[in-house]
Amino acid sequence: MPEPISPRDRLIVALDMASTDEAERLIARIGDAASFYKIGYRLGYAGGLALAERLVRDGHKVFLDLKLHDIGNTVEEGVQSLAGIGATFLTVHAYPQTMRAAAAGRDKAGTGLKILGVTVLTSYDDADAREAGYASSVADLVAARAAAAGAIGIDGIVCSAAEAPQVRAILGPDRLIVTPGIRPAGAEIGDQKRVVTPAEAMRAGVDHVVVGRPITGAADPRDVARRIVDEMAAAL
Numbered sequence: 001m002p003e004p005i006s007p008r009d010r011l012i013v014a015l016d017m018a019s020t021d022e023a024e025r026l027i028a029r030i031g032d033a034a035s036f037y038k039i040g041y042r043l044g045y046a047g048g049l050a051l052a053e054r055l056v057r058d059g060h061k062v063f064l065d066l067k068l069h070d071i072g073n074t075v076e077e078g079v080q081s082l083a084g085i086g087a088t089f090l091t092v093h094a095y096p097q098t099m100r101a102a103a104a105g106r107d108k109a110g111t112g113l114k115i116l117g118v119t120v121l122t123s124y125d126d127a128d129a130r131e132a133g134y135a136s137s138v139a140d141l142v143a144a145r146a147a148a149a150g151a152i153g154i155d156g157i158v159c160s161a162a163e164a165p166q167v168r169a170i171l172g173p174d175r176l177i178v179t180p181g182i183r184p185a186g187a188e189i190g191d192q193k194r195v196v197t198p199a200e201a202m203r204a205g206v207d208h209v210v211v212g213r214p215i216t217g218a219a220d221p222r223d224v225a226r227r228i229v230d231e232m233a234a235a236l
């Protein structure tokens with residue numbers, strides 16, 4: 001069975017900001033209310049990888065949400081380069097060829113970096129999947145990609161918590177389920193479409209929730225982070 005995860009370590013704060021200065025100010029305001037930070041496109045292309053190394057040195061956990069997807073050789077070599085940063089998670093798109101290459105890069109690097117396969121973005125619903133050329137529903141696509149991730153030996157997947165019970169049945173207890181599209185009750189949904197509250201995510205069997213704008217846009221980010229952690233703790 002996997003190690004138990006504390007409610008605080010289940011929260012991953014998405015640092016979707018324009019500069020590392022801005023991100024570091026937010027991290028200081030959040031203080032010990034969070035321990036795990038996600039760096040995606042915006043910050044990653046603006047000094048975020050160097051910040052990731054500093055955060056790891058300071059004892060934080062880091063999720064590199066770079067959603068790699070390219071020919072196999074490029075993905076494998078990219079994963080090997082990123083593995084040196086000391087991050088806990090790195091995302092790739094959950095296409096079988098991409099996931100196999102990422103797993104090979106992870107194994108060659110041997111740093112403990114875990115690869116997460118992004119199944120279907122939480123900003124997609126069935127109509128968006130159809131528009132992108134898929135005949136299957138989002139739920140069926142997520143299930144198929146989760147099954148492929150499990151067979152390939154990927155460490156976990158990214159999906160909506162709405163699909164978590166189905167995905168857990170496919171992946172079993174040892175793989176991670178990480179879910180963006182999390183909104184505390186009453187929070188603005190923005191461009192997310194498959195949205196779940198922190199408490200519902202815990203009840204659905206999710207390991208980690210990713211929360212960006214509800215925290216980064218709050219007048220008191222520390223208070224929002226603490227409330228999310230408390231809500232998850234009460235639901236576990």
Ligand SMILES: O=c1ccn([C@@H]2O[C@H](COP(=O)(O)O)[C@@H](O)[C@H]2O)c(=O)[nH]1
Binds near residue numbers: 180190
């Ligand atoms: O399917 C996905 C994969 C990644 N994300 C990322 O998570 C955060 C969510 O931010 P919010 O502000 O809480 O909406 C963001 O960095 C996305 O790039 C996702 O939302 N869905």
